[in-house]
Amino acid sequence: MGxxxxxxxxxxxxxxxxxxxxxxxxxxxxxxxxxxxxxxTIGTMVDGQSVFMLFVVSLISLxxxxxxxxxxxxxxxxxxYFAFLSLFTASMLFFxxxxxxxxxxxxxxxxxxxxxxxxxxxxxxxxxxxxxLKAFLTNRVGDVGLxxxxxxxxxxxxxxFSILDVNIMAAEGSISHGLLLLASVCLIAAVMSKSGQFIxxxxxxxxxxxxxxxxxxxxxxxxxxxxxxxVARLYPVFFEGLSIAGSSVNLxxxxxxxxxxxxxLLAFVQKDIKKVLAYSTVSQLGFxxxxxxxxxxxxxxFHLFTHAMFKAALFLGAGSMSHACHHSFNMVDDYxxxxxxxxxxxxxxxxxxxxxxxxxxxxxxxxxxEILAGTGSFxxxxxxxxAYHLMLVMLIVGxxxxxxxxxxxxxxxxxxxxxxHGTLTSPGRGSPFR
Numbered sequence: 001m002g003x004x005x006x007x008x009x010x011x012x013x014x015x016x017x018x019x020x021x022x023x024x025x026x027x028x029x030x031x032x033x034x035x036x037x038x039x040x041t042i043g044t045m046v047d048g049q050s051v052f053m054l055f056v057v058s059l060i061s062l063x064x065x066x067x068x069x070x071x072x073x074x075x076x077x078x079x080x081y082f083a084f085l086s087l088f089t090a091s092m093l094f095f096x097x098x099x100x101x102x103x104x105x106x107x108x109x110x111x112x113x114x115x116x117x118x119x120x121x122x123x124x125x126x127x128x129x130x131x132x133l134k135a136f137l138t139n140r141v142g143d144v145g146l147x148x149x150x151x152x153x154x155x156x157x158x159x160x161f162s163i164l165d166v167n168i169m170a171a172e173g174s175i176s177h178g179l180l181l182l183a184s185v186c187l188i189a190a191v192m193s194k195s196g197q198f199i200x201x202x203x204x205x206x207x208x209x210x211x212x213x214x215x216x217x218x219x220x221x222x223x224x225x226x227x228x229x230x231v232a233r234l235y236p237v238f239f240e241g242l243s244i245a246g247s248s249v250n251l252x253x254x255x256x257x258x259x260x261x262x263x264x265l266l267a268f269v270q271k272d273i274k275k276v277l278a279y280s281t282v283s284q285l286g287f288x289x290x291x292x293x294x295x296x297x298x299x300x301x302f303h304l305f306t307h308a309m310f311k312a313a314l315f316l317g318a319g320s321m322s323h324a325c326h327h328s329f330n331m332v333d334d335y336x337x338x339x340x341x342x343x344x345x346x347x348x349x350x351x352x353x354x355x356x357x358x359x360x361x362x363x364x365x366x367x368x369x370e371i372l373a374g375t376g377s378f379x380x381x382x383x384x385x386x387a388y389h390l391m392l393v394m395l396i397v398g399x400x401x402x403x404x405x406x407x408x409x410x411x412x413x414x415x416x417x418x419x420x421h422g423t424l425t426s427p428g429r430g431s432p433f434r
Contacts, residue, residue, distance in 0.1 A: 022047035060221035131209035142193025149186035180241030195227030212319030253293030260286030264401035296374025303367035
């Protein structure tokens with residue numbers, strides 16, 4: 001493995017690019033085959049991509065933990081909640097640092113199990129347990145694709161689970177195009193379920209049945225971005241397998257663009273503020289998948305970072321409004337006029353909404369702009385990997401829809417007269433709220 005790392009670094013340096021070898025530490029896990037001919041290793045791989053995700057996951061998790069201390073104060077399963085929340089974060093960090101595809105599989109499944117427990121935290125209410133089961137079973141559908149894809153890559157890469165070995169062999173053309181295409185299609189099925197892509201996105205809005213901090217963690221930094229990270233980590237497989245360079249359409253780009261546009265359209269008809277944000281997440285994940293599908297790897301990871309920050313702020317703001325409005329998330333019937341009662345929540349929500357909608361000079365403007373540029377313009381595709389004009393049109397429609405449905409949400413939540421029952425409750429420590 002050390003020779004592979006060095007070869008990759010020297011190749012990059014010979015082309016005039018700065019290259020830094022990933023720091024890989026691994027140990028023998030077990031041996032298999034005739035007389036132990038195949039050694040399976042376990043370890044960590046630290047490079048720029050993994051460090052970037054370590055920062056995102058750790059920061060968002062810390063904020064969610066702090067917020068949760070008050071949110072579930074007095075809950076009968078307070079310890080249970082924090083135990084699974086901690087395992088959730090640990091599983092995502094294990095996934096991020098994985099040195100091999102089989103380790104990625106373990107982290108992937110652990111994240112799914114933790115999400116099942118947290119979405120169904122208040123399992124006494126049947127809709128909550130139904131939502132947890134729906135999330136779990138829908139993800140199992142895509143996980144079949146992940147298992148098949150990893151198996152194909154294992155045999156294609158001369159019986160190696162090493163992510164570095166797989167990527168280097170894919171980039172050098174040592175793996176046939178047919179096998180790379182088969183592995184890519186199978187892995188896309190996993191992305192569709194875990195990262196809420198059409199048609200396996202239906203579990204994600206229902207996952208709002210869990211506590212709001214869990215929604216923030218799932219939608220911002222952990223579970224739903226696991227699929228995006230997996231594609232980015234194994235990107236040479238997709239880039240070569242789907243023939244992204246010089247093309248105008250491929251399966252990954254189509255799935256992402258359809259999800260980005262229709263996720264935004266579905267957000268228009270929601271009364272529940274958390275479901276508006278959930279469909280918004282579906283749409284933004286579509287932007288990331290499209291970026292990866294058109295070859296804009298850097299733009300996809302940049303948008304993952306910006307989206308994690310502003311979407312976490314939006315979900316935590318929704319939880320604050322719910323507490324003030326007697327545990328309701330129905331923004332159409334129970335909110336209104338919160339701007340005067342909750343000025344801090346109002347301004348943080350406005351800033352995060354501006355970033356989500358892509359208003360200059362907030363972060364979402366820059367990341368979305370990079371994604372749109374990566375599709376190739378109508379005039380010239382110089383600097384892009386292809387002329388993905390259809391994807392560009394669908395993403396532009398999705399971007400305008402994002403600004404429109406978030407303006408609708410802002411209006412219902414913060415302007416007009418208060419439409420709820422009783423008086424507004426000041427945020428603070430008290431009875432458990434949802």
